[in-house]
Amino acid sequence: MISIIDYDAGNIKSVEKALIYLGEEAVITRDANVILSSDKVILPGVGSFGDAMGKIRDYGLDQVIYDVVDKKIPFLGICLGLQLLFESSEESPGVKGLGVLEGKILRIPEKEGLKIPHMGWNNLKIKEGAKLFQGLSEDPYVYFVHSYYLKADHEEDVAATTEYSTLIHAAVERENIFACQFHPEKSSSDGLKILKNFISL
Numbered sequence: 001m002i003s004i005i006d007y008d009a010g011n012i013k014s015v016e017k018a019l020i021y022l023g024e025e026a027v028i029t030r031d032a033n034v035i036l037s038s039d040k041v042i043l044p045g046v047g048s049f050g051d052a053m054g055k056i057r058d059y060g061l062d063q064v065i066y067d068v069v070d071k072k073i074p075f076l077g078i079c080l081g082l083q084l085l086f087e088s089s090e091e092s093p094g095v096k097g098l099g100v101l102e103g104k105i106l107r108i109p110e111k112e113g114l115k116i117p118h119m120g121w122n123n124l125k126i127k128e129g130a131k132l133f134q135g136l137s138e139d140p141y142v143y144f145v146h147s148y149y150l151k152a153d154h155e156e157d158v159a160a161t162t163e164y165s166t167l168i169h170a171a172v173e174r175e176n177i178f179a180c181q182f183h184p185e186k187s188s189s190d191g192l193k194i195l196k197n198f199i200s201l
Helices: 012-021 032-036 049-058 061-070 078-082 186-200
Strands: 002-005 027-028 040-043 075-078 103-107 119-121 143-146 149-153 158-164 164-176 177-180
Touching: 002 012, 002 032, 012 027, 012 149, 027 032, 027 149, 032 061, 032 075, 040 078, 049 078, 061 075, 075 078, 078 149, 078 177, 119 158, 143 186, 149 164
Parallel strands: 002 027, 002 040, 040 075, 075 177
Antiparallel strands: 103 149, 119 143, 158 164, 164 177
16 A cells, blocks of 8 residues: 655645556555555655645654654655755745755756746656666656756765756655655656556565
8 A cells, every 4th residue: 555645735636546547555644554554655745845844744744754764665755745855945944844865955047948937848867777767768758847956965866867957856766765856647658657666666
């Protein structure tokens, strides 16, 4: 069973739908016991960093996430779910992220001819051996919707990058922690393959 952490963020249902399409049992929950007894855990979401961290703390889900990480349960952050794993975001100055991974979330720099938020399909440069991207076509196209991007502190955590006004760390992997800035559930067959790779871990 896969738990999808419910902290009142948008975009949770589309992740559930993709998992059911792949034949998985998925539950949207904030029950600590359910989450900690799951085979896998996903933290999706769209919205603002500060609001999301407030809700995660109000529901006591920060401790649940730390417990998932400690128990080595495979964990996937998607979009805002990736950003929340890091230490801070320029979107919400003074708000601490979960700090599970080291790095900062920065605003995408303005660049002539490019719209912010970045909405649309971009291709990924994948690091050799990255587990989420096994069996994918070279430089796959995936779907992004974001105004802020990850700059990870540790190059070895970065599993994939893309270019949009700047170099964006588009996915990370460390031990049982995986995260994507893009939306695999909205990224056609390549996105479903990424979810399938996560399910198969």
